[in-house]
Amino acid sequence: MSLVQNHIRLTLPRADFLLNVDLTLPTTGITVLFGVSGSGKTSILRCVAGLERGKGLVRMGGDVWQDNARKLFQPTWKRPIGYVFQEASLFEHLNVQGNLEYGLRRSGKKHDRHALDEAVELLGIAHLLQRAPQALSGGERQRVAIARALAAHPQLLLLDEPMASLDLARRHEILPWLERLRDQLAIPMLYVTHSSDELSRLADHVVVMDKGQAIATGSVEDILTSTQYPALTGDEASAVLSGVVKEKETQWHLAKIAVRGGLLWVRDDGFNIGQVVRLRIMARDVSLSTNTSTHTSIQNHLQATVEHIINDIHPAQKLVRLNCAGQALLARITSKAAHDLGLTTGSTVWAHVKAGGVGT
Numbered sequence: 001m002s003l004v005q006n007h008i009r010l011t012l013p014r015a016d017f018l019l020n021v022d023l024t025l026p027t028t029g030i031t032v033l034f035g036v037s038g039s040g041k042t043s044i045l046r047c048v049a050g051l052e053r054g055k056g057l058v059r060m061g062g063d064v065w066q067d068n069a070r071k072l073f074q075p076t077w078k079r080p081i082g083y084v085f086q087e088a089s090l091f092e093h094l095n096v097q098g099n100l101e102y103g104l105r106r107s108g109k110k111h112d113r114h115a116l117d118e119a120v121e122l123l124g125i126a127h128l129l130q131r132a133p134q135a136l137s138g139g140e141r142q143r144v145a146i147a148r149a150l151a152a153h154p155q156l157l158l159l160d161e162p163m164a165s166l167d168l169a170r171r172h173e174i175l176p177w178l179e180r181l182r183d184q185l186a187i188p189m190l191y192v193t194h195s196s197d198e199l200s201r202l203a204d205h206v207v208v209m210d211k212g213q214a215i216a217t218g219s220v221e222d223i224l225t226s227t228q229y230p231a232l233t234g235d236e237a238s239a240v241l242s243g244v245v246k247e248k249e250t251q252w253h254l255a256k257i258a259v260r261g262g263l264l265w266v267r268d269d270g271f272n273i274g275q276v277v278r279l280r281i282m283a284r285d286v287s288l289s290t291n292t293s294t295h296t297s298i299q300n301h302l303q304a305t306v307e308h309i310i311n312d313i314h315p316a317q318k319l320v321r322l323n324c325a326g327q328a329l330l331a332r333i334t335s336k337a338a339h340d341l342g343l344t345t346g347s348t349v350w351a352h353v354k355a356g357g358v359g360t
């Protein structure tokens with residue numbers, strides 16, 4: 001990662017709302033802006049794009065796009081950005097190829113087709129090039145919209161809830177393509193969502209927004225398991241961890257993944273041995289005991305230390321943050337169970353993780 005970071009320091013007053021953020025962001029990977037409706041996520045994107053005039057500083061790597069102290073404000077067309085909206089706004093009179101060519105022309109580098117070819121490959125849309133936008137599914141339209149944004153050689157990709165208008169099936173279809181972008185693109189992305197699923201699958205870095213302010217920033221692992229914000233993902237509370245595929249049990253459609261705290265059997269989603277995978281473990285799929293109790297239907301048993309126990313969204317439940325060889329996990333258990341097991345900070349426990357509850 002580059003030492004030069006991206007810096008967004010902005011204030012934007014509106015009636016009943018004040019955006020006031022000072023963010024230092026990584027120069028690679030996906031930064032997710034997460035928060036409830038009206039918290040200011042889109043306003044940040046619009047200011048970074050120059051579509052809205054906040055006051056402050058927008059510096060991307062070595063380039064300054066806005067600096068009020070120096071009376072500098074680059075108009076949108078001069079900022080090397082790609083912007084993907086909720087609804088893919090494709091030109092309906094052009095086919096997919098024509099839409100992509102438009103993106104290339106916008107970059108002023110119409111003879112450099114490399115970025116366009118790369119975008120077509122990255123989004124898997126080569127077979128759609130001659131199609132009219134009306135003949136595309138919602139997921140395909142969004143993939144074309146993202147490819148068009150990339151064809152313009154952006155230094156930064158802004159995505160404003162790109163899956164909000166898609167149904168669940170289409171979201172599942174497009175998520176792997178977004179993961180591919182995250183893993184293969186060298187440019188940073190700012191991604192707005194209020195879906196905890198998208199947050200856990202896509203984010204490297206997270207900014208949690210509330211009432212125009214960034215109330216927390218950090219890695220997705222830290223933010224998701226932070227007990228400071230128990231209501232952040234509500235019922236969907238989870239931890240993400242990365243691991244390496246070690247073994248496959250084809251008979252049972254399971255894969256064994258080595259994570260920092262030990263080994264986990266999870267559903268095999270077509271993994272390859274040696275592949276690095278990101279796992280999402282829902283707090284509700286983790287139960288705790290003070291002994292190994294291997295005679296259960298649960299496949300995975302990891303030894304861990306209790307770090308925090310906090311009240312959950314319902315008084316019947318507690319959320320327990322565990323340290324599993326330096327890896328954070330969350331368990332959602334009943335308050336009665338926490339009491340009966342005598343759990344306190346520092347207790348040694350066994351975390352039992354349902355294999356079927358581990359998502360990738």
Ligand SMILES: Nc1ncnc2c1ncn2[C@@H]1O[C@H](COP(=O)(O)OP(=O)(O)OP(=O)(O)O)[C@@H](O)[C@H]1O
Pocket residue numbers: 014015016017035036037038039040041042043044194
């Ligand atoms: N053009 C505008 N003029 C005046 N107020 C606006 C405008 N756009 C947004 N707002 C207000 O600014 C605040 C922040 O809006 P913003 O769209 O940034 O939030 P958000 O977190 O992106 O919300 P959502 O998740 O619903 O898209 C809200 O109170 C909103 O009503």
